[in-house]
Amino acid sequence: MNYRHLTPSMSLLLAFEAAARHESYTRAAAELSLTQSAVSRQVQALEQQLGLTLFRREGRQVQLTDVGRLYQREMSEALGRIRSATLQAMAYQSGGGTLHLATLPTFGSKWLLPRLHDFYKAHPGMLVHINSRIEAIDFETSGIDASIGVASGDLPGLVCHRLHAEELVVILAPEVAASCLGWTPEQLGEQMLLNVANNPTAWGEWFSHHHLPHKAMRIGPSFELTSHLIQAVRAGIGIGLVPRILVEEELASGELISPCVPFASQRSYYLIYPPRNEALPSLRAFRSWLLAQI
Missing domain, CATH: 3.40.190.290 (D-Maltodextrin-Binding Protein; domain 2)
Structure with a gap:
């Protein structure tokens, strides 16, 4: 197994997490200061890398699939731990x-x-x-x-x-x-x-x-x-x-x-x-x- 496929880049993960939380590429793009098409491309790249369908696309609307919702839950928790670790390190350094x-x-x-x-x-x-x-x-x-x-x-x-x-x-x-x-x-x-x-x-x-x-x-x-x-x-x-x-x-x-x-x-x-x-x-x-x- 190629472990690189199991560790997508942070930019892809952040785009997916924001899009999943809002179930909207538009709102995710506004949050991340990106264009809607950029968010869409990053989500598609993540889906291709994982071989999973994370969103259902219905016109201009997107909805999480069941596997997408599972991935969101685990990914949000992991990103939360990363943010917490970063804050701890910054706080320790600054006193x-x-x-x-x-x-x-x-x-x-x-x-x-x-x-x-x-x-x-x-x-x-x-x-x-x-x-x-x-x-x-x-x-x-x-x-x-x-x-x-x-x-x-x-x-x-x-x-x-x-x-x-x-x-x-x-x-x-x-x-x-x-x-x-x-x-x-x-x-x-x-x-x-x-x-x-x-x-x-x-x-x-x-x-x-x-x-x-x-x-x-x-x-x-x-x-x-x-x-x-x-x-x-x-x-x-x-x-x-x-x-x-x-x-x-x-x-x-x-x-x-x-x-x-x-x-x-x-x-x-x-x-x-x-x-x-x-x-x-x-x-x-x-x-x-x-x-x-x-």
Whole structure:
């Protein structure tokens, strides 16, 4: 067997990976600063070298074949490891490094960013680029090195460091809180219940914890961002059930009122990343700093 046929040139692999990810030669060409015909020629050259049909061509559209999809999955992972190795070498040489971190928007603004200056004091040669993400991260295609998110347990195939358990608190606007001298769970359950979209079962868990009938729930509007829900509570639209660490300042100042003890949800906050990134100097430094904050 000629092993040269099994190791195509990087230019062919990059053209294929971009075209496969977009299923479009046009978008791949724009990403790689090439012409559409150049991408097409490189993909065809790769197909000829491998003796495989990687794309089906239907007019101006291209779609991955089954073998093309398999090749894309393995190739994307391999290219990710190459990029990671390059970043590690560059970071080691410079004594610094860059970390692309995804985090939940409200957690990032309320908890992480106020503390991040301490990280920079300890590691002045490193940079942390913050990306706000709500959805699950695809580490193969997103360019993200690590993320901070919530989950009910470790995620398969990923390294997960549990930061702390999620404690939820009921929050009311002061004007709403003042309308009743002693709020019971039954009285709270009669209010308009505001939701965060990525945790739709929170109120159901709270009702079960307090042995209240779910049919009594008055489910109100749902919000993508916890910060928007907090603003809605302040405006008196309803009451919220949010992570305590995201409203500690508001509760301490009296901007929001919590009439009952925190409720432990089934989720926790995690630092998450693929195993191949574990040796990144920037990630190792950030991980050590972050775990020391908890």
